[in-house]
Amino acid sequence: MTRARVVWRPTAVLLLAVASLSCVLSPPRVSAAAGAEVAGGVARRNTERIAGSAGDVLEDNPIGRLKVYIYDLPSKYNKRIVTKDPRCLHHMFAAEIFMHRFLLSSAVRTLNPEEADWFYTPVYTTCDLTPAGLPLPFKSPRMMRSAIQFISNKWPFWNRTDGADHFFVVPHDFGACFHYQEEKATERGILPMLRRATLVQTFGQKNHVCLKEGSIIIPPYAPPQKMQAHLVPPETPRSIFVYFRGLFYDNGNDPEGGYYARGARASLWENFKNNPLFDISKDHPITYYEDMQRAVFCLCPLGWAPWSPRLVEAVVFGCIPVIIADDIVLPFADAIPWEEIGVFVDEEDVPKLDSILTSIPIENILRKQRLLANPSMKKAMLFPQPAQPRDAFHQILNGLARKLPHMQSVYLQPREKHLNWTAGPAGDLKPW
Amino acid sequence: MMKSLLPQSQLRRSAAAAARSSGGGAAGADGAMADGGGAGPRAPASSTFWFLLHALFCLISVFLGFRFSRLLFFLLFSTTALYHSTTSSSSAAVLRATTTTTTTTTTTTTTTNTFMLSFAAANNPPSGPANRTALEAADNKGAAASGNPQSHVVVGRHGIRIRPWPHPDPVEVMRAHRIMERVQEEQRRWYGVKEPRQVLVVTPTYSRAFQALHLTGLLHSLRNVPYPLTWIVVEAGGTTNATASMLARSGLTFVHIPFPDRMPHDWADRHATENRMRLHALRVIRERKMDGVVVFADDSNVHSMELFDEVQKVQWMGAVSVGILAHTGRADQLRLSEEDKQNMPLPVQGPACNSSGHLAGWHTFNSLPFSGKTATVVGEAAPVLPRGLEWAGFVLNSRMLWKEADGKPDWVKDLDAVGENGEEIENPLTLLNDPSSVEPLGNCGKKVLLWWLRVEARADSKFPQGWVIEPPLEVVVPAKRTPWPETTTELPSELLDDKQEQEDRRLSRANKSSRPRGTTKRKGDPQGQDN
Numbered sequence: 001m002t003r004a005r006v007v008w009r010p011t012a013v014l015l016l017a018v019a020s021l022s023c024v025l026s027p028p029r030v031s032a033a034a035g036a037e038v039a040g041g042v043a044r045r046n047t048e049r050i051a052g053s054a055g056d057v058l059e060d061n062p063i064g065r066l067k068v069y070i071y072d073l074p075s076k077y078n079k080r081i082v083t084k085d086p087r088c089l090h091h092m093f094a095a096e097i098f099m100h101r102f103l104l105s106s107a108v109r110t111l112n113p114e115e116a117d118w119f120y121t122p123v124y125t126t127c128d129l130t131p132a133g134l135p136l137p138f139k140s141p142r143m144m145r146s147a148i149q150f151i152s153n154k155w156p157f158w159n160r161t162d163g164a165d166h167f168f169v170v171p172h173d174f175g176a177c178f179h180y181q182e183e184k185a186t187e188r189g190i191l192p193m194l195r196r197a198t199l200v201q202t203f204g205q206k207n208h209v210c211l212k213e214g215s216i217i218i219p220p221y222a223p224p225q226k227m228q229a230h231l232v233p234p235e236t237p238r239s240i241f242v243y244f245r246g247l248f249y250d251n252g253n254d255p256e257g258g259y260y261a262r263g264a265r266a267s268l269w270e271n272f273k274n275n276p277l278f279d280i281s282k283d284h285p286i287t288y289y290e291d292m293q294r295a296v297f298c299l300c301p302l303g304w305a306p307w308s309p310r311l312v313e314a315v316v317f318g319c320i321p322v323i324i325a326d327d328i329v330l331p332f333a334d335a336i337p338w339e340e341i342g343v344f345v346d347e348e349d350v351p352k353l354d355s356i357l358t359s360i361p362i363e364n365i366l367r368k369q370r371l372l373a374n375p376s377m378k379k380a381m382l383f384p385q386p387a388q389p390r391d392a393f394h395q396i397l398n399g400l401a402r403k404l405p406h407m408q409s410v411y412l413q414p415r416e417k418h419l420n421w422t423a424g425p426a427g428d429l430k431p432w
Numbered sequence: 433m434m435k436s437l438l439p440q441s442q443l444r445r446s447a448a449a450a451a452r453s454s455g456g457g458a459a460g461a462d463g464a465m466a467d468g469g470g471a472g473p474r475a476p477a478s479s480t481f482w483f484l485l486h487a488l489f490c491l492i493s494v495f496l497g498f499r500f501s502r503l504l505f506f507l508l509f510s511t512t513a514l515y516h517s518t519t520s521s522s523s524a525a526v527l528r529a530t531t532t533t534t535t536t537t538t539t540t541t542t543t544t545n546t547f548m549l550s551f552a553a554a555n556n557p558p559s560g561p562a563n564r565t566a567l568e569a570a571d572n573k574g575a576a577a578s579g580n581p582q583s584h585v586v587v588g589r590h591g592i593r594i595r596p597w598p599h600p601d602p603v604e605v606m607r608a609h610r611i612m613e614r615v616q617e618e619q620r621r622w623y624g625v626k627e628p629r630q631v632l633v634v635t636p637t638y639s640r641a642f643q644a645l646h647l648t649g650l651l652h653s654l655r656n657v658p659y660p661l662t663w664i665v666v667e668a669g670g671t672t673n674a675t676a677s678m679l680a681r682s683g684l685t686f687v688h689i690p691f692p693d694r695m696p697h698d699w700a701d702r703h704a705t706e707n708r709m710r711l712h713a714l715r716v717i718r719e720r721k722m723d724g725v726v727v728f729a730d731d732s733n734v735h736s737m738e739l740f741d742e743v744q745k746v747q748w749m750g751a752v753s754v755g756i757l758a759h760t761g762r763a764d765q766l767r768l769s770e771e772d773k774q775n776m777p778l779p780v781q782g783p784a785c786n787s788s789g790h791l792a793g794w795h796t797f798n799s800l801p802f803s804g805k806t807a808t809v810v811g812e813a814a815p816v817l818p819r820g821l822e823w824a825g826f827v828l829n830s831r832m833l834w835k836e837a838d839g840k841p842d843w844v845k846d847l848d849a850v851g852e853n854g855e856e857i858e859n860p861l862t863l864l865n866d867p868s869s870v871e872p873l874g875n876c877g878k879k880v881l882l883w884w885l886r887v888e889a890r891a892d893s894k895f896p897q898g899w900v901i902e903p904p905l906e907v908v909v910p911a912k913r914t915p916w917p918e919t920t921t922e923l924p925s926e927l928l929d930d931k932q933e934q935e936d937r938r939l940s941r942a943n944k945s946s947r948p949r950g951t952t953k954r955k956g957d958p959q960g961q962d963n
Contacts, residue, residue: 182587207583235623235741237616241608256589263590271598277608296615326585351595358607362614369615373622 057335058376058390062397063107066404069116070103071151077123077143085129092309093126093135094221095202095392096169098383100124102393118198118400119157119166123147126172137178141191141424142432144168144178148193162418164410167198167400171220173305175201177210180304185210192423198403200396202307204329211329216399219331219392222312224384230289234318241277242357243295243319244268245284246310247303261302264324264347268301271351278354292317296365297343297357299324312381315341318372320365322357324350332380332395334402341371620658625744628659630724632717632830636709637675637731638668638695640810641889644899646731647675651682654729657740662687662722666709668695674898689716697810703819706730707857710823711850718833718847726828728860732885733824739881742873743827748841749864750871753782754825755883756797758815780880781818782825783872791872796820811891818884821859825882827873828860843869 078100082088088097100122103109110116125140152158158166170176176194177185186209190199195212203210204217248269250260257266272278280299285291292298298314302325311330314321321342323330330338338344345356371377379390387393412418422429633654637643654661663686667675670690679686691709696702710728717726725743729735739752756779777798786792799806799817807814831837832844843866850863861867874881889895896902 186587205585208585233623235619237619239612239616241612258589258592262585263592266592267594270592270594274598275600277600277605296612327583347590348593351593351598354600354604354608358604358611360611362611365611365615366618369618 057398058332058380058395060398060401061389062394062401065401066108066117066397067110067115068103068106068108068118068120068397068400069110069113069157070100070120070122071155073122073147073150077147081124081127085127087129087133088124088127090223091129091133091135092220092222093171093202095171095218095383096124096126098221098385099169099200099393099396101385102387106387106393106397108397113155113157116157117165117404117406119151121147121151121166121168123168125170125178134180135172137172137180139432140172140178141188141428142430144176144191145193145428146432160412161196161406161410162412163194163197165406167200167216168194169200169218170194171200171202171218173203174210175199175203175215176212182304188425191428192420196418198400200399202331203305204331204333205306205325206327206329208327214403216396217329217331217333218396219312219381220307220309221383222309222316222381224382227289227313227316227382232290232293236294238294238296238319240279240291240295242272242279242297242299242322242353243291244278244280244299244301245282245288245291246301247282248280250304260304262326262347264301264350265303267347267350268299268324268353272354275354289313289317292319295319297322300342301325302328302347311342315372315381316378318369320368320372322353324353331392332399335395335398336377336380337371341368341377343368624741629744630660630662630722631657631740631743632722632724632726633661633663633729634666634710634713634717634726635663635729635731636666636668636691636706636713639672639674640695641893641895642887643731644674644678647678649734650729650731651678651684653735653737654684655682656737658737659740659744660724661685662724664689664713664716666691666713668693668705668709687716689713699806699808699810699816702810707823711847711857714833714847717830718835721834722830724830726830726833728823728826730824730884732887734883734885736881738874738879742879742881745873746827746829747871748829748832748844749860749869750827750873751783751791751794751877752825752827752874752882753780753795753877753880754822755780755880756818757883757885758797758817781822781884782874782880783870783877785872785876789872789876791868791870794821795877809891810888811893816886816888818886819858821861822884823860824884826860826870828863832863841869 078097082097088094100120103120103122113119123143125137125143126135128136128139130136148158148163168176170178172178173180174182174185176190176199177188178191179185179188189209190212199212199215200218201211201215202218202220204215205211246265247260248265249257254260257263260266268280272280279291279295292313296319298310298317298319298321300308300310300314300321300323302308306325306328311321311323313319322345323338323342324345324347326347330336330342343357343360345353349356376390379388380392380395383392635647635650637647654663661684663679663682663684665675665679665686666689668691670692671688676688679688689712691712693705693708695705714726725746727740727743742752743750758779777795779797780795781797782795783791784793784795797818807816832840833847834840835846843864845863845865847863850857857863861870864870
């Protein structure tokens with residue numbers, strides 16, 4: 001046992017060193033991000049119309065404001081993976097694939113890397129699926145590292161900035177921490193190679209290792225055609241007060257309970273299973289989408305990770321999302337005023353959820369519904385193919401454009417090096 | 433959300449046992465092995481050590497099962513580990529465990545409680561070594577397991593918070609219902625009809641046993657209509673006090689019109705009289721220049737609320753689908769062959785559309801199966817059939833009836849020209865010169881918005897006059913023998929007397945001796961009048 005302890009200490013020290021390094025690096029980005037926050041906030045308050053515009057920042061057109069160069073990686077990093085398992089196009093992590101396809105034919109794409117503001121590396125790290133369809137993250141660090149090695153060897157742009165003007169789409173559970181289990185993910189931390197790059201990810205939680213300053217949080221992929229096919233007339237009266245469908249206990253992985261969702265979902269079930277106002281169950285009905293359109297509130301509690309496609313579904317179907325995930329950072333938080341659209345409930349307040357929801361003043365509820373009815377809200381949450389103006393792809397580009405122009409500190413001085421290419425667990429260093 | 437991968441990663445990594453329990457139990461150790469493997473260059477000796485440990489783990493779990501194997505493992509190793517690790521981390525670990533337990537009000541299984549208290553470091557499903565590492569690493573950073581200084585979100589097992597009385601509070605339920613009502617009102621305002629028009633409901637009625645029954649039903653339906661409404665009730669044989677008082681109590685705006693003729697007993701004549709009554713009502717609408725949508729609601733029909741939403745869309749004259757409920761009035765069913773049942777069209781009357789959504793014809797009720805068995809006199813115990821096209825399936829724009837109206841189409845006959853010569857008006861299509869201009873409503877007739885039903889009391893039935901039981905009913909079953917099974921509990925005599933008095937007061941009778949037996953109020957009370 002002593003030997004094990006000796007081994008773990010250097011790792012801890014290393015992690016600490018890397019963490020301190022990222023702290024050193026982050027202050028300039030923190031101020032830039034904070035500046036963007038303030039600017040976004042002012043824009044939001046001034047221009048929000050009562051009829052339900054969710055901030056004119058959503059209406060920005062990124063075309064012409066930035067240029068993206070797409071590295072031409074061999075198809076083993078992208079196309080071949082999808083051909084091997086086309087299920088990747090339909091699961092909630094499909095944003096990485098569709099972002100690539102969108103950028104290939106977008107007007108922001110440039111074929112001249114010298115004039116590019118941002119560099120995109122199309123590597124599909126979330127496409128190694130189990131038979132059940134869940135992505136395995138074990139090869140992802142190696143895949144990413146191999147891709148970065150490829151681009152840094154073939155083009156000079158990575159080494160120019162150590163990746164600070166590159167962005168990656170990492171839609172997995174805990175983003176670039178590349179693990180589905182939270183402790184392991186926090187132990188690993190963000191992949192050392194990606195410490196300077198901008199990450200476009202679905203995971204967002206304040207003060208969490210796996211959320212870097214300056215990351216762009218995106219909604220998970222939800223199939224737009226499927227949702228459009230299940231629309232009911234908007235005059236259908238909303239007769240369900242609270243709606244939720246999903247697991248409360250994960251008997252496979254957490255038999256005793258209390259670990260899954262930090263006990264919040266179990267608490268929901270135990271407190272409200274007998275409450276007629278709460279239509280909650282773990283059965284999945286065929287009319288799931290239709291039922292959401294007949295509900296006033298849709299619960300979006302955390303699961304193993306705080307984010308879920310339920311938020312996207314709630315927004316598209318006009319059901320007020322009730323977000324039960326402490327410290328969560330929601331998609332496009334600098335463009336969308338989530339506090340005014342959804343209801344945030346602390347996990348410790350779950351037993352009082354019925355009191356909280358019934359004591360919201362009716363004007364607030366109606367206002368939230370008006371904001372949700374705004375088509376720009378719904379558009380911003382979706383990844384339609386082909387891409388449409390103001391959809392999630394464009395919001396990602398807006399986010400990237402807001403981070404421009406890059407500061408001078410982004411470009412490395414000669415002999416200045418930030419990334420440690422040998423950092424991380426030994427298993428990651430193996431070639432892919 | 434990826435936790436189900438643990439067994440699968442197991443299969444991929446080790447050649448260990450395929451049994452699920454051992455697989456689960458070994459997952460923890462294997463996780464440790466993985467992390468241990470990633471920490472740095474490993475000496476071969478340590479990897480064999482881990483392999484032996486893993487094998488030991490498998491053996492234990494084979495014998496003791498998944499959970500107990502972990503328990504044993506922690507018993508064997510975690511105590512030593514606690515002593516070896518820094519004192520601060522162990523106390524921090526214990527502290528953390530206690531904080532998570534105190535937030536629990538109840539947990540689903542009490543065993544987990546004891547787990548938490550005694551095995552501080554062992555709470556997280558990943559095995560001991562990895563867990564301790566996490567704690568140590570966290571401790572080094574001086575923060576909770578999610579890694580960063582300011583985060584208060586702790587990874588690990590949390591208590592399941594259940595409030596002491598996890599049942600709905602009625603006040604909150606009412607508030608929620610009010611919220612939903614308001615939300616639905618707003619929905620109607622946004623997506624529903626922009627300028628709701630008044631609904632003019634024309635109902636022919638006459639005094640008979642079931643009049644109160646039918647009118648009550650219709651009254652309640654109309655009270656729920658969310659649009660301004662005027663109920664035009666035409667009563668054959670002159671207005672009666674009973675109807676007048678019912679209308680007055682209804683809270684609706686009404687027009688009570690007497691019709692001089694009495695209602696005949698013959699069904700065919702009754703239909704004709706009703707048609708004349710409706711025309712009379714239309715003339716009143718025309719005289720008073722009432723503006724709105726005219727709906728023909730017979731008192732025995734059943735209407736859905738969607739009907740009233742749908743009729744707001746009518747331009748001049750619309751048609752809706754009516755479900756025909758022709759019942760036999762007898763216990764035995766119609767004898768239909770299987771083939772007949774297959775080929776029988778739906779008992780729906782209404783507009784038929786062609787593929788482009790325009791009116792192409794009419795669906796009428798197929799009366800063949802009922803041939804020869806229909807009722808001719810009101811109150812006969814035989815099926816009552818509808819006419820070709822019922823008035824109830826049509827709605828009009830009242831401006832169509834006015835003498836002068838903007839935009840009144842020329843395919844509408846003037847009302848004065850209709851029915852004046854004593855001709856019988858079968859259906860509203862005779863009001864038109866060109867019946868093809870009728871608009872099909874309700875998704876081109878696909879939605880049945882109301883149901884036609886003709887239920888009248890049997891001619892030989894004896895219902896109390898005015899639905900008041902006067903004089904009191906005769907006692908049919910003597911008090912000593914109750915129609916329901918004898919119960920053993922007997923009421924004390926004082927209580928019984930009290931009950932009698934209450935009853936008597938309720939029915940306001942002078943004589944105490946007779947007690948009504950068949951009143952519905954006592955139906956659910958098993959202790960009844962058992963003495």
